[in-house]
Amino acid sequence: MGRLAITGGDCVRKKPFPPWPQFDNRELDALEQVLRSGNWGGQPFPNTKAIEFGERFAAFQDARFGICVANGTAALEVALRAAGIEAGDEVVVPAYTWVATALAVVYLNAVPVFVDIDPDTYCMDPDALAAAITDRTKAVIPVHLAMSIADMDRIGQIAEQRGLTVIEDCAHMHGGRWRGTGVGSIGDLGCFSFQSTKVITSGEGGIILTSQAELAQRCQSLVNIGHKEPGYDSFDGRMLGWNYRITEFQAAILLAQLDRLDDQTRIREENATYLSQRLEEIGGVRPLVRDPRTTRLAYYRYLFRYDSEEFKGLPRERFVEALEAEGIPCWWSWYLPVYRSPLFALKASEYPETRRRYGEKYTPEGVSCPVTERAAYREAVCLPHPMLLGEKRDMDDIADAIIKIKTNVDELL
């Protein structure tokens, strides 16, 4: 029997971390109100609560318009279509993200072009973006990943020089601010998800933000089967839309969740800052670097970079098992490089425009993203955000558990 919990010793932490999702009487009252009103659905679109939430969330992130949508994937798909992306257009996406960022592009028979990430922030590397642009490139989707905001200054400059539409994927960054401005309102369009694990959630849901009236009108029409409101929607022509409306139940829950977001963001930021200080002292576990231009960070996942050499060669997977055994929820199997994911089951016959660029399928040999590969297969360790909603001593438990593993690593070798 060793000292480490995984070898039979006592574990560092016995208490659970805060649960997720969280709710109180505000959600219960809001749900009851919708239930009793009989006005449950997404029609007339946008419906009362959906309008209220759209306006509030847009103002919260500094945008003029907020269009609620069924989920974050639909938000990206609608944003791309509203921006005029068509079959065969190329859209640059980071290789290290949830598959949905690239799937939304594929659904339009446009072509996702994967680029590598910055080793310190795990967000899109602007140099890689610049190098990937061809005369077919029409848009870029920077993802504000986990606990980092992409370099919107450089991405914005490159996009402007090359005439690209910028669609921010903010599924991880509700409340985040870059040099004082809310994410999702820096590019042309911003897309958020409210799926269950997100920092505000209605189980499923999403929103598109923009400050350009015509883009907002196009998004709204696309979400609502292509309806066009005479006298209101001023864009030319008609578009084939979807039913991507959200229900009043979802919007009501989101209004209640938004009331809590400022406080929760502050607590997560304080705890994460403290945790980063503690991890820096240990060696071999480096948190992602906070860009000084981020004025407020949402922490969807807390990510640190594990260096097995500092743990006498202990593989990351075994380190994660040992940390979990100490009572610290964590995982290494977060995101794969999208082009290697079994969920990215792209058939060139179904999406023929990809064939023109890539042949029959995306092959890892055809895409080179070494930083993404390192993050996915060797380096990244991920903690869920509710762990950051507790107290400083919870952060101490995390750091102490890692120190314990490092001190007793011989038990695992």
Ligand SMILES: Cc1ncc(COP(=O)(O)O)c(C=O)c1O
């Ligand atoms: C980076 C990113 N983009 C897009 C999405 C898609 O959101 P949804 O699951 O609501 O469709 C997610 C969801 O997890 C995500 O993490």
